[in-house]
Amino acid sequence: MTDGPAPVRVTVAQVVVAQDREVNRRTARDALDEASRARADLLVLPEYASGYDPRGVGPAHAEPLDGPYVTLLRESAGSTGIAVIAGVTLPGSAAAGPPARAVNALVAVDAAGELAGVYRKVHLYDAFGYRESDHLEPGPPDAEPVTLRVGDLTFGVLTCYDLRFPEASRRVVDAGADVLVYPAAWVAGPLKADHWRTLLLARAIENTAAVVGVGMTGPGVTGRSLVAGPDGVVALELGEEETYRTADLDPARVAEVRRANPSLANRRYAVTPARG
Structure with missing residues (x-):
């Protein structure tokens, strides 16, 4: 008699993110230490984990993929054997022209410390009185979905506002994702926490995929991280701590x-990325 596939253990880091980059690197180290103590296979940090300003994130917060933050994640993953998904801000493309903008991105680092993928946020948060597009350039909608294999599960990554676009999650599932991961800095406001929870569960149910939503906590954001199974049953739900x-x-x-x-x-419909 053979054993079935082993569960994959995921540590959720619901943390406050500062503007100070060294503080955020210490936070990442603390999170990795906690994931190691929990014997986790994967650590998920929120959107903008490398640096955040509630007034807006832009080029001043950007650092390249070979900069200190991603280097720390890669070295730590390689030494601990814990894969990492985290939100970072990357320099924008010179070809995009003025004004200078940055890129809201997720990095997926495998357990060997290799950079397995970079997802550049497609849906910028131009809603509820905010305009991310003033400071950030969007990722290409036709880029290949980013997935990360951990144990016997494939994790597909999207970011925050992407949660409101069900076709984005369906495209990642079509690429093989068993689990949808949404690092977020979900801005607080009327009904926003309700939207976050409802949409996470909807994405789980409609895709028969587990969901991991990791919300930054602190001033102006909701926290409320949530893990749900592919049937929408909640396995873990946090408050604002x-x-x-x-x-x-x-x-x-x-x-x-x-x-x-x-x-x-x-289903009878396919997802086709928009052009331009």
Whole structure:
């Protein structure tokens, strides 16, 4: 008799992110230490984990992929064997022209410390009185989805406002994702926490995929990180406190739910990225 696939252990880092880059590197080290103590396979940090200003993030917060923050993540992942997904701000493209803008991105680092992928946020937060596009340039909508294999699960990554666009998550699932990961700095406001929770569960149910939503906490953002199974059952839910928590995701459960509810096979529409 053979054993089934092993659960994948995920540590959620619901943290406050500062403008001070050294402070944020210390936060990342603390989170990795906690993930190591929990014997996690994957650590997820929020959007903008390398630096955040509630008034807006832009070129002043950017550093390259070979800069101190991503280098720290890669070295730590390589030494601990813990994969990492984290939000960072990268320099923008010179070809984009003035005014200078940055890129809101996620890095996926595998357990060997290799940079497995970089997702550049497609849907900029030009809503609810904010305009990310004043300071940031969007990622190309037709870029290949970014996924990270950890154990027997494939994690697909998207960022914050992307959560409001179900076709984005469906495209990542079409690329093989069993788990959808949403690092976020979900801005607080009327009904915003309700939207966050409702949409995370909807993305889980409609895609028969587990969901990991990791919200930055602190002034102006909601926190409220959440982990749910592929049937929308909540496994972990946080308030607004700064904390680290760990949950196990079971590959067998994803397979079981997809057998019982083959909605991905039954659908009649495909996702086609917009051009321009």
